[in-house]
Amino acid sequence: MSARNPHNPEKWELRLYTAGQTPKSLAAIKNLKKVCEEHLAGRYEIEVIDLLKNPRLAKDDQIVAIPTLVRKLPDPVRKIIGDLSDTERALVGLQLRQQS
Amino acid sequence: MGKPEALPSRTKAPRGEAQRAALPKAPTGISGLDEITLGGLPRGRPTLVCGAAGCGKTLLAMEFLLRGAEQFGEHGVFMAFEETEQDLVQNVRSLGFDLDKMIAENKISVDYVRVERTEIEETGEYDLEGLFLRLGLAIDAVGAKRVVLDTLETLFGGFTNQALLRSELRRLFRWLKDKGVTAIITGERGEGQLTRQGLEEYVSDCVILLDHRVREQVSTRRLRIVKYRGSTHGTNEYPFLIDENGIHVLPLTSLQLNHGASTERISSGIPQLDSMLGGEGYYRGSSVLVSGTAGTGKTSLSAHFANATCARGERCLYLAFEESPAQLVRNMKSIGVDLSPWIKKGLLRLEASRPTLLGIEAHLAVIHKMVNEFQPQVVLLDPISNLSAAGSGAEAEAMLLRLIDFLKSRQITAMFVHLTSGGSNWEKTDVGVSSLIDTWILLRDIELAGERNRGIYVLKSRGMKHSNQIREFLITPEGIRLEEVYVGPEGVLTGSMRAAQEDREKAAAMARAQEIERKQRELARKRAALEAQIAALRAEFEAVAEESKVVTEQDRAREQQLSENRNAAAIRRGADAAKRNRK
Numbered sequence: 037m038s039a040r041n042p043h044n045p046e047k048w049e050l051r052l053y054t055a056g057q058t059p060k061s062l063a064a065i066k067n068l069k070k071v072c073e074e075h076l077a078g079r080y081e082i083e084v085i086d087l088l089k090n091p092r093l094a095k096d097d098q099i100v101a102i103p104t105l106v107r108k109l110p111d112p113v114r115k116i117i118g119d120l121s122d123t124e125r126a127l128v129g130l131q132l133r134q135q136s
Numbered sequence: 137m138g139k140p141e142a143l144p145s146r147t148k149a150p151r152g153e154a155q156r157a158a159l160p161k162a163p164t165g166i167s168g169l170d171e172i173t174l175g176g177l178p179r180g181r182p183t184l185v186c187g188a189a190g191c192g193k194t195l196l197a198m199e200f201l202l203r204g205a206e207q208f209g210e211h212g213v214f215m216a217f218e219e220t221e222q223d224l225v226q227n228v229r230s231l232g233f234d235l236d237k238m239i240a241e242n243k244i245s246v247d248y249v250r251v252e253r254t255e256i257e258e259t260g261e262y263d264l265e266g267l268f269l270r271l272g273l274a275i276d277a278v279g280a281k282r283v284v285l286d287t288l289e290t291l292f293g294g295f296t297n298q299a300l301l302r303s304e305l306r307r308l309f310r311w312l313k314d315k316g317v318t319a320i321i322t323g324e325r326g327e328g329q330l331t332r333q334g335l336e337e338y339v340s341d342c343v344i345l346l347d348h349r350v351r352e353q354v355s356t357r358r359l360r361i362v363k364y365r366g367s368t369h370g371t372n373e374y375p376f377l378i379d380e381n382g383i384h385v386l387p388l389t390s391l392q393l394n395h396g397a398s399t400e401r402i403s404s405g406i407p408q409l410d411s412m413l414g415g416e417g418y419y420r421g422s423s424v425l426v427s428g429t430a431g432t433g434k435t436s437l438s439a440h441f442a443n444a445t446c447a448r449g450e451r452c453l454y455l456a457f458e459e460s461p462a463q464l465v466r467n468m469k470s471i472g473v474d475l476s477p478w479i480k481k482g483l484l485r486l487e488a489s490r491p492t493l494l495g496i497e498a499h500l501a502v503i504h505k506m507v508n509e510f511q512p513q514v515v516l517l518d519p520i521s522n523l524s525a526a527g528s529g530a531e532a533e534a535m536l537l538r539l540i541d542f543l544k545s546r547q548i549t550a551m552f553v554h555l556t557s558g559g560s561n562w563e564k565t566d567v568g569v570s571s572l573i574d575t576w577i578l579l580r581d582i583e584l585a586g587e588r589n590r591g592i593y594v595l596k597s598r599g600m601k602h603s604n605q606i607r608e609f610l611i612t613p614e615g616i617r618l619e620e621v622y623v624g625p626e627g628v629l630t631g632s633m634r635a636a637q638e639d640r641e642k643a644a645a646m647a648r649a650q651e652i653e654r655k656q657r658e659l660a661r662k663r664a665a666l667e668a669q670i671a672a673l674r675a676e677f678e679a680v681a682e683e684s685k686v687v688t689e690q691d692r693a694r695e696q697q698l699s700e701n702r703n704a705a706a707i708r709r710g711a712d713a714a715k716r717n718r719k
Contacts, residue, residue, distance in 0.1 A: 055269060063260075091270070094269045099270075100264055102264070114255065116257045117295075125258065126259040
């Protein structure tokens with residue numbers, strides 16, 4: 037069931053934008069870690085950015101919704117919004133699974 | 137335009153004043169808009185500007201920000217959802233604003249928010265806190281008092297969770313109000329409602345609707361204030377235009393008949409016409425209509441008026457809808473009216489445009505703007521009949537009514553030239569403005585004896601004694617000249633018939649003069665004869681008198697002789713003395 041993408045053996049760079057310690061943010065961090073452990077074990081890197089501390093980054097990275105997960109690497113850049121509670125959609129968004 | 141506070145409130149003044157005090161307003165600085173809104177947009181509240189694509193929403197919002205920063209010291213944030221910063225800078229530069237400079241001076245902050253559905257995957261719950269953060273940061277960065285969100289509805293295209301979006305929007309508007317910023321939110325016009333996503337539901341304080349209509353291939357932009365909570369406002373549709381200086385809204389509500397009436401008279405530029413108008417010309421601030429069929433000299437007449445105006449040192453705005461300025465100057469020079477020095481001096485402004493270039497109300501807005509800029513004492517429109525090509529008859533009439541009213545309120549003397557279509561009633565205009573006109577001069581051609589000549593008469597002229605004559609007028613290389621009137625059995629004699637009549641009258645006058653001379657001579661002769669007779673009689677009389685004197689003398693001498701003889705005889709006879717004495 038887990039269709040690991042054979043074309044992307046390199047490192048995954050993920051960035052999660054949150055705004056403070058809201059339940060949604062905490063849920064997103066938890067869900068993201070779970071997905072990564074399951075599908076990208078050992079070759080991922082997560083950076084959590086709290087926009088309350090760095091509001092300028094919201095403009096620079098075109099963030100509107102919170103939480104937003106940005107796949108910086110591999111190309112192309114993908115944006116996934118929401119708390120990632122919908123694992124299926126999260127996998128589709130990260131292109132870890134083809135849209136069914 | 138100056139500060140909007142200085143503008144006269146032309147709508148419902150007293151109530152508006154009272155409410156303005158109650159509801160603080162943020163002046164937009166947009167020409168005319170502050171008049172309609174009686175001072176500007178509601179301060180510290182969001183205003184919705186909606187309309188179809190390309191009707192000027194973004195520009196209106198941008199001008200609100202730029203003028204706010206420039207004129208009122210209120211910095212602003214422009215959050216763009218559709219155009220990038222570079223696009224915006226370029227777009228407004230063509231309209232006379234230097235957005236780059238304003239951004240560099242930290243007066244305005246532009247944030248382009250890119251929302252692309254295809255790049256976004258939604259996985260569970262989220263909110264739009266990122267937007268709030270960005271907006272908050274931008275507001276704090278420039279100390280903004282004004283915010284524009286253009287066009288917020290793009291969000292609906294980017295996110296699928298509509299319920300969430302709506303609650304976030306509600307939160308956004310509440311947040312904006314808490315921030316105390318005056319905001320403009322633009323929205324795309326939707327079917328059956330003001331905006332596609334029903335934004336008016338959230339922004340309930342002030343809603344402005346922009347409209348861009350095309351009718352008979354002529355487009356007109358219009359603006360209407362749908363609602364303005366807590367304030368009176370003009371409720372009509374107001375035409376507006378976008379030119380190199382931004383937006384100009386034309387307030388049209390001043391339809392009160394309370395303009396002043398000057399008693400000053402100004403010359404028409406033709407002395408004989410002045411004398412037909414009570415000897416002094418038109419009233420200042422009055423409306424003059426010159427109507428006539430083609431080629432009756434309407435433009436020549438108005439050129440004289442323009443010339444006379446500039447010669448007095450006053451400014452004249454000449455709006456030509458048929459001829460280009462160069463052509464007009466050339467043609468008028470041929471009849472002895474040289475307008476070019478006045479143009480050089482800046483006293484005369486010739487503006488030519490095709491009537492169909494703009495919608496009828498946009499024309500009005502343009503005229504309005506030019507009058508405000510140029511501040512003329514006299515405005516000429518040549519011809520107004522062409523304007524009706526830009527709109528329906530009723531529209532043209534309404535526009536002219538507004539124009540006449542506007543010019544009168546400024547005490548500007550206006551001359552309207554109207555081309556009467558051939559065959560129609562002389563004393564009627566296609567655009568039914570005749571009742572609004574103070575002085576109506578009718579030019580007509582008079583066909584007589586195989587000639588077509590020009591006639592002029594004053595159909596009406598309010599408030600002055602005016603001539604009732606139909607006079608022929610000539611367009612000579614030295615200008616227009618009104619001829620003396622010759623009335624023949626068929627009416628006014630014109631052209632060569634007038635000349636013939638003139639000759640006839642001259643001959644008759646000469647004959648009369650000769651006759652008088654002859655009679656005088658005869659009388660002199662008679663008198664001389666009588667005098668001679670009198671002299672003869674006198675001589676005779678004197679002779680008779682002389683004779684009578686001689687006779688008396690002789691008689692007395694004879695008597696004395698007789699008496700002496702008797703005495704001598706008595707002495708001889710010795711008669712007594714008594715008897716002698718008795719004798």
